Amino acid sequence: MALARLQVSPSVRAGEAVEVRLLVQHPMETGFRRESDGRAVPMNVVNSLVCRLGAVEVLRAEFGSGVSANPYLSFWIVPPASGELVVEWVDDAGVKGRVAATIAVT
Amino acid sequence: MLFLAAFACAAVAQEPKRPSPLKPGPEFQSPDVRALQADDFANPGMLWVARGGELWRAPGANGKRCADCHGADAASMKGVAARHPRHDPSLGRLTDLAGRIEACRSRHQGSPDLARESPEALALEAFVAHQSRGLPVAVSTDGPAREAYERGRSLYVARVGQLNLACTHCHDERWGRTLLAEPISQGHPTGWPAYRLEWQSLGSLHRRLRACFFGVRARQPAAGSEELLALELYLADRARGLAVEAPGVRR
Numbered sequence: 001m002a003l004a005r006l007q008v009s010p011s012v013r014a015g016e017a018v019e020v021r022l023l024v025q026h027p028m029e030t031g032f033r034r035e036s037d038g039r040a041v042p043m044n045v046v047n048s049l050v051c052r053l054g055a056v057e058v059l060r061a062e063f064g065s066g067v068s069a070n071p072y073l074s075f076w077i078v079p080p081a082s083g084e085l086v087v088e089w090v091d092d093a094g095v096k097g098r099v100a101a102t103i104a105v106t
Numbered sequence: 107m108l109f110l111a112a113f114a115c116a117a118v119a120q121e122p123k124r125p126s127p128l129k130p131g132p133e134f135q136s137p138d139v140r141a142l143q144a145d146d147f148a149n150p151g152m153l154w155v156a157r158g159g160e161l162w163r164a165p166g167a168n169g170k171r172c173a174d175c176h177g178a179d180a181a182s183m184k185g186v187a188a189r190h191p192r193h194d195p196s197l198g199r200l201t202d203l204a205g206r207i208e209a210c211r212s213r214h215q216g217s218p219d220l221a222r223e224s225p226e227a228l229a230l231e232a233f234v235a236h237q238s239r240g241l242p243v244a245v246s247t248d249g250p251a252r253e254a255y256e257r258g259r260s261l262y263v264a265r266v267g268q269l270n271l272a273c274t275h276c277h278d279e280r281w282g283r284t285l286l287a288e289p290i291s292q293g294h295p296t297g298w299p300a301y302r303l304e305w306q307s308l309g310s311l312h313r314r315l316r317a318c319f320f321g322v323r324a325r326q327p328a329a330g331s332e333e334l335l336a337l338e339l340y341l342a343d344r345a346r347g348l349a350v351e352a353p354g355v356r357r
Contacts, residue, residue, distance in 0.1 A: 003157055007147050025153040027306070069306035070150040 006099040008085060014105050015078065020051065020059075022073045022087055024097065030065040044092045046071065053103065054083035079103050122263050122274040125281055125292040130348050134281075134291035135357060139303070143355035151232060151301040151353025154225075154308045158233025161226060166215025172230075175214065180237050187238035188350050191339045193250040200254045200335050204231050204310060222329045228308050232299050235352035242349055243296060245342040254332070258340030261333060267324030273337075276318075288357065293318075294345040295338060297354020308353060311338060 003025040012018045024046060031043025043065060051059040058077045079085075086100045132140045143149055162172045162180060176182045191202040197209055204222060207230050211217040220227040247255040262273045276285070277293030284290065298311035305313075312329035315337060319326040327333040 003153055005147065005153065005156065021147055023148065023150065023153060025150075025157075068303075070153060072148050072150070 004087070004097055004099045006085070006087060006101050008101050008103060010102065011104040011106055012079060017076045017078050018103070019074060019076050020085065022051075022099070023070065024049075024073075024089065025070050026091065028063075028065075028067055028069045028071065032065070042092075046089045046091045046097075049073075049087065049089035051075075051085065051087045053077065053079055053085050054081065056080070058085075079105050081105055122259075122278050124344055125278055128294075128345065128348055129281075129292055130351060131291050131294055131297045131354060131356065132351070134289040135355070139355055139357055143297075143351070143353075149301065149353060149355055151299070151308050151355060154229045154232040154299070154301075155236045155353060157225070158229035158231070158236075161230050162233055166211060166217040168216040170215050172210070172215075175210075180233070183234050183237040185238050185241050185244075187235040187352065188241045188243050189245055191254075191335055191342065192246060193254075200251060200332075200339065202311075202330075202335055202338055203234060204312075205330060205335075207231060207234060223310060223313060228299055228310065231310070232308060232353050235299065235350065238350040239352060240349050242347050243342050243345045245339060245346070247339065247343050251339065254336045255339050255343065257332075258336035258338070261337050262340050266319065267322035269322040269324075271322045273318070292344075293341065294348055295341045296345055296348050297351045297356065299352060300354035300356050302356045304357060314356075 005023045007021040009018050026046050027044065028046065029041050029044040031041070033041045035041060045063055045065060045067065047063060049059075049061045049063070050057060059075055061073070063071065082103060082105045084100055084102055086098065088096065088098045090096045132143055135143075146152055159180075163178065165171050173180075187203050190206065191200055193199070194201045194206060194209075197206075201209065204227060208220060208227070212219065245251075265272045273293060276290050281290050281292045295311050298314060299308050300314070301308050302314070310329065312334045315334055316326040316329065
């Protein structure tokens with residue numbers, strides 16, 4: 001289950017900055033935890049995340065074991081033109097996630 | 107000896123002093139945690155609410171959805187969390203919201219049992235509880251619920267564990283003070299299920315209560331046990347009038 005929420009204003013005036021907010025549901029297992037029977041829980045974090053607006057990459061992030069579960073990101077972009085904002089990520093188990101939203105530049 | 111006897115009598119006094127004025131849980135949280143709860147986007151508990159909404163519309167084992175019987179928009183669930191736990195006439199026993207949802211899953215959807223603290227059970231509970239956000243707690247402690255209420259009250263004042271403390275010693279007599287680095291609240295159930303930063307997950311009220319038993323090094327009653335249901339009913343009665351705030355965020 002790759003559940004995430006993406007929030008961005010659907011329309012923005014040319015040249016204006018807009019906030020992008022993203023919340024991804026993920027346990028972000030550090031690899032340091034053990035089950036009650038002593039078995040180590042393998043590390044599994046969202047290790048990379050990319051955000052693109054149309055063909056332009058606007059954010060790339062790499063995460064390690066120091067990021068809390070269910071990571072929350074917020075950043076600002078100045079969209080050059082209307083397009084689809086796509087966020088994609090992958091975790092250590094190879095599970096991929098994707099959310100998208102449309103931004104209209106007026 | 108005489109002194110000891112007098113002390114023991116005071117300890118079993120029946121009606122504990124209730125907190126006044128009533129203050130909800132967030133008032134004892136740091137400003138950043140409070141802000142996180144208030145922000146419907148950043149509140150991580152809303153991920154469980156969103157997932158619960160998907161499950162609400164997903165078919166059970168017999169093909170029936172929660173939405174088929176209770177409406178797609180879940181408006182019929184408004185106020186339901188505020189009146190739980192309650193004596194459910196169709197089940198003939200006291201049940202909390204999680205138990206009621208589980209009853210619908212097995213009785214009306216023929217679905218296999220979900221563990222209480224499973225992600226799906228928490229998601230459904232968070233989704234249903236969220237529909238009551240802002241509504242005042244209004245449980246019934248009369249009639250068939252009376253016995254459980256009284257049991258809850260006596261559990262609330264009973265000293266337990268190696269530390270030999272009762273709920274009332276912390277949540278009625280010492281709220282507003284700190285335990286190690288943690289401010290002690292009045293112990294209201296209104297924010298639950300809540301996202302607890304320490305757990306890095308949403309968790310149920312029963313899990314929180316078990317943590318309080320653990321804290322005084324007492325035997326922890328099982329989640330869903332009659333003991334915790336009775337305590338939950340007593341807590342809800344103490345919180346009467348406070349608004350449901352699920353999903354809360356706690357340290």
